[in-house]
Amino acid sequence: MHHRTAVVNGRTVFYREAGDPASPTLVLLHGFPTASHMFRRLIIDLADSYHLIAPDHIGFGYSDAPAVAEFEYSFDNLTTIALGLLDQLGLDQFALYLQDYGAPIGLRIASRQPDRVAALIVQSGNAYTEGFTPFWDLLFAHAKDRAGNEAAVRKLLELDATRWQYTHGVPTDRLDRLTPWTLDQALLDRPGNREVQLQLFYDYQFIEAELSESGVRGQVRTGGGSVKGIAVSQMGGAEPSSSRDLDMCPATDTPTTSAPTVQSRQVSPDEKVDVDGNEQIHIRYRLRNALHRMRAAAPDRRSVFVDEAVG
Template identity: 65%
Template sequence: MTGFGTRHRTATIDGLEVFYREAGDPSKPTLLLLHGFPSSSHMFRNLMSALADDYHLVAPDHIGFGRSAMPSVNQFSYGFDRLTEITEQLIDHLGLERFAIYIHDYGAPIGLRIASRRPERITAIISQSGNAYTEGFTPFWDRLFAHAADRAANEDSVREYFTPETTKWQYTHGVPADRLDLIAPETWLLDQAGLDRKGNDAIQLQLFWDYQFNLDGYPAFQEYFRTHQPPLLVTWGKNDEIFGAAGAEAFRRDLPNGEFHLLDAGHFALETHGAEISGYIRDFLGRL
């Protein structure tokens, strides 16, 4: 790979097209970037440009998101175990031996499954609202957990999370007034276009329902933290009302030597605090 510009590529994994962005020199330390709901690898576009001179960065779109394949719920078993399997196969396809992971939202249960199963591959963890503790759940999750308990009775309620108003709210809520104009409006418009694709609502409802099983993995994730003590950098929006700041602080219990930065930001902190976060990452990874 020549130059530091981001390349936009596709790999075939289990017969499915997996889109990914790649930047930097593969001989340099690798950072795997795992996005959340309702976004895609697009959320890492600026971070990749900022770090590509010194790092190799790979950011896939999960199946059902972004430019990756979107088979129907009858064609693909949408769940976090299956999304992890696809990500692991992409890692092998790309020949990534050791790498740091950047986990955000849905990317956390995927990345932490990978890390806890193959701890020798993980050089560090960077968490931006990448939850691993029950303390991180806010009232935003009440209707999602109600939906997990009774899908039929609560489907209409959780469908409100697919609306343009909610998508924009996820980007703008908790952002200081003087930083709102840093958020490019195409961010939430792009996410909304993904949500509005025919059949995507069924996919997202299935993932909403499956999320409950991620909590079953929390003991294993936390045991991995305690046993292996991976270097940790937390860059979390303290005003995030999806995964609250208590979820960031909870990491201190098992990783007391971690580096913690609670930013005056919301859920998508990279949009408003990208320069600060890229600086923290350079300093953090540079010390490993």
């Protein structure tokens, strides 16, 4: 795996790259509060068959993090930066893996340039009101009344909340496998970064309006299908979970669509994993399986329905 940077619209973007550029490309777009490091083990696991690109969004990870007065922190602008990076890398076609904040960026990419996107793999991402759990009530209240709700929202940027992003939903006997969340918190604690996150919290409200007429929104709502030739696979809902580092999750096989499911396996509690716990074997196995099926079914990497979902 290589660690690289590129300058896009005057801003330095850090990204991880692995695999043969001649292989099908999978672009991994991370969520809050982490960065591309959440994919580091997944990248290694898939690099024998795929070309992987995983950028840090501006304001996250090792990419530039200018103050809010110096940069327009909106998902629309982050999309422009992401597309600029993909343009520089000469990637004419790719699949998108969208996790959390990766969704409002990746879905905009698919809406703007559908001919470039072979597939959408959506994990804990959203494009519709009904998909949001009560966790989001405070954030949407903040979007309507920033001054009245800012104090409560700022608590979501503190260590206890960051730790919860990793531990929520993880069985007790697997908590010791989690990677420490201190890197995420250290980056959130940089001067001015909390204001960056508050601005993005505010901006999230606009994704539904932008995507409602694109057709992409409807397919993410139903959990799968094909829109404008783009395959859509839904992996979970829009509730925060331990997916921040692709950590261990309960072993379940609950599809969210009525389509036939990809062959999968249960993960036993005593299954050996890395001591830092950053391999969610359940998701990694099923994702690799789905990607191989896409590749076998359509060598041109277009118009494939990936009928897999991870609960």
